[in-house]
Amino acid sequence: MIRRSALSLAPTWPRYISRRPMLAVGAGILAFFVLIAIFAPIVAPFDPILQDPKARLQPPSFAHPFGTDNFGRDVLSRVIWGARIDLQIALIGVLFPFLIGTVIGTVAGFFGKTIDTVFMRIVDIILAFPFLVLMLSIITILGPGLSSFYIAMALVGWISYARLIRAQILVLKTQDFSVAAESLGFSRSRIMFRHLLPNALAGSLVFVMSDAVLVLLNGAAISYLGLGVQPPTAEWGVMVAEAQGFITQAWWITLFPGLAIVTLAFGFSLLGDAMGDLLGVHE
Amino acid sequence: MHRFRFILYRPIQFIPVLFGISVITFVLVRLIPGDPARIILGTRASPTALANIRAQYGLDEPMWVQYLFFLKNLGAGEMGRSTLYKIDVLKLIATRIEPTLALVAAAVILSLLIAVPFAALSARRQGRPTDHVVRIVSTAGIGFPPFWLGVMLIILFSVKLGWLPVSGYGNTLGEKIQHLILPGLTIALSLSAVLTRSLRAGMIAGLKSDVATAARARGMPENIVFWRHVVPNALVPTVNLLAINIGWLIGGTVVVESVFAIPGMGQLLVRGIFTRDYMVVQGVAMTFAVATVLINLLADILTVALDPRVDLS
């Protein structure tokens, strides 16, 4: 029958959050990473790229809670500084696809016909390529580096948002309130942007969170492969790659940057789930 | 069985997609800055070889004629030569397909073996501690980077416990299976997190559905209600989810093959990028794209088999 969103029943915010541990933990994790990224110079005990030949491959200790790597760099400090890069990857890697995809999806869904057919064909073709393979191919042309990664994301990542919004618009278009809007003589752009789009956005806002996880993992994976962020910059994927030569001697160099990715991704996922409940959207 | 007739028509519907794939791969290589002949042959090619390749690929012609040459070569099974391995790309890919295919199959099977029981356990005890644990673990599991998980599994099972080989692929079937366990598990753990969440949601919806209520109202015990009415209905969207994630799954194999040094297509791709072996990159990208299209067809067949309502013809 008629779905009523939890929003209307929501008590005051603090009580609302305290009843939803998912939301609290997710927001907490994200806030934590944002804070350490902003205050990295203050909270990191060491310089992330300063090498110390005397302190090579030291296991976790009081002085180096996460141990040191093969150049004697403090793993904790590198994880903290890494938050700056990886948060940036997630943010920029989601933002542009979201904006581009929303516009394309709305237009395709609303106008239908030829525009929509052309759009769907392009989507079919791009979707035939595995996401990472296409990303890697684009990076091959542009050359390794973070900016290539962002450009590749913007070229490929919009597809999911466009499909999501298009599907929503197609459903909303048949609903009585948009037929009503047409029968009342509202202009096309008013119907599209005032009536359809705000109702269609809920789903993709929730998807932003799960997409942030995917972008983070992809960005780190590409850096791990050596095609994204370049050493000696502290980035979590790069750190795992650099550590792989020392897995028999120093597990800590691998463990901690990975845990940072897992934790941040967990925060995004929890927040996405909580938002889904809040907006009444289910994947 | 007219519902399966779409299998006959589908290859013709592939044409526009295959056309698009060929355009994209063609354009990708042409976008690389530099002399196309040298891009195809590598930097150390002789002048005669360069002249030959210009003729074969029509490189002095306009772009659209070049594309026709490209198609003609493709039709003759000609995808260029690897500058690194010095053999035809098609032959090179043929030697690398098996490990990748085996890895994908292992990952899908393992992930279903993990996801179905956990989702069932979780859905049937919704709101109880078991359910909370499964939910938290599966939510966290989505964020496990495969490259890191792979390394951690190597540290645990190969370095510390010494149970399984660190990397490589092996020659005999037994060796291959041994070498596939950790990489397969690496991908399966991430994939099963996604599957568990969706299956759990589907099963919970199924347990609350009218179908389940009707079965209970005719006195069916809860086990029959669940396994006979809830699970088959929950599996249909899962097949689709697997198909949607196939691109992601292949991306996973690219990374995981690098982690475990498995001589598959993914490793070939990454090495090709580093050594500027452009024809190999092009060939692998195209093969992956065609494979994705075929796997989607497979998923459609499976969906039609599982759900009598679906009619794609």
Place this chain on the structure above:
Amino acid sequence: MTTLLEVRGLSVAFRDHAEERQLLSDIDFSLGKGEILGLVGESGSGKSLLCRTIVGLMPSSKLHLDAGSVRLDDEEIARLPEAGMLRIRGKKIGMIFQNPTSHLDPVMRIGDQIVEGLRFHRGLGRTEALEEARSILGQVGFPDPARGLKSYAHEFSGGMRQRAMIAIALACDPEILIADEPTTALDVTIQAQILKLLMDLRAMRGLSIILITHDLGVVAQTCDRIAVMRHGRIVEQGEKRQLLANPQAAYTRELIASHPSLPDEEHRPLEHERSHVRPIFEVDDLDVAFPIGGGLFRKRRDFRALKRVSLQIFPGETVGIVGESGSGKSTLARAMLGLTPISAGHATFDGSVLTLEREATLKRLRSEAAMVFQDPFNALNPRFTIGETIAEVLRTQGETPPERIRERVGELLDMVGLERNFAGRKPRSMSGGQCQRAGIARALAVNPRVIIADECVAALDVTIQAQIIDLFRHLAETTGLTLVFIAHDLAIVRNLCERVIVMHHGQIVEEGQCDEIFRSPREDYTAALIAAIPDIDPDRPIGGTAVPAELQPA
């Protein structure tokens, strides 16, 4: 008559850490062997919950059975453990539901769903069970039972699906059948068939039936006794004729008065003189076709939703368009308003031809005609307050000066009987009836000459329905509005409209003055439709044909 089921003092409450609500209070009733009990109430009255409680299938673990007993054949079953209930459910008490589409397993053959019960409850082998399943499908009216066994639910129409669900319930040979709104989702003619089937089964098998419905007409014509429920209580129960003739509770009287089958003598629709007036809507040989399928290899086929439809509607008239689902009545409305492409023929609005001067006609339509929709929640943008929704229309129409908009919104809310503070509320905090009033206010904001109302009361409870109909009647009488009222419910149209147009399979089968058509329909289809209307008069048989004497309750 021996008593089969006896419910005494049954009380159920919803309870969680935040709140407690009483959902069923002190329910008493009994059901005799071979008896049909009608349980009547509007949505939220607790009638479905009552039946779920009897079979121990409460929909949430937060619901608690606080008091009461349920005795079946002198055995207490109210607090029986799950294992004990398994031999009651299905075997002793069978259930069928409102929506057969969602209650049948979509991926399991109908035969296997029947066999499942036969094997579990009666221990039959597979071949025996299949044989038995075939005979049951025959009993419930499947023309080809052997084929029915192998089919899936989606291959049948709504009425056949309901028959399949009845077959599944009967397979376990229950003594009691609980039918929860079994015909609400069906067209009237199909409804009559299913109700007849239930009565036949009662006669053949001595089945006792609890029939849950919101429609007093359905119980009046099928049941022996009636229990009226409201807010989780039985407000009144008794023998059917006595209860209908002499209702004691005020709520029962209100329900009877709201039932549209009673011709409302004080409000006979006005007759309009119209011979010299230009029609406001004129439709000639209108065709609307939708492409279905179609692709690279398949010839595109068209589904013809409207076939050569011609009609005229005159200013100030109140016209009803009736027909069953799929008859094309909504498509006709949308085509007249220029909301759906026209394939052939002409549609004219007050002299301007939509098919020739599209832009100009659309412009006039948008400022002189408005529409009211079926689902009141769906018809309003969930993100806008009612005030914003109405103000947006006023601004687009541009006839109200900006400083007058607030005041005008208030006036419109007054007209539809909503408090002015509803301007600040959003649809999801309002009831269905309130949303529908807001939808009508939005339509009136256009200051239209015509309103087309598409099934606008179908989703509402009967008492609310009656209020909305009154509102329309009042608007038509006081403002001279032309009203095109589309409905599947003929009884409502008879009460409201002066003229009626009957549609079937995309064509107009009959039209004329309401009184005339209802008194003496010329077409068989119209006659069948009228006969199928559940009437509150217990002596009118369902479906128009007399119930044979041997099937009448003693």
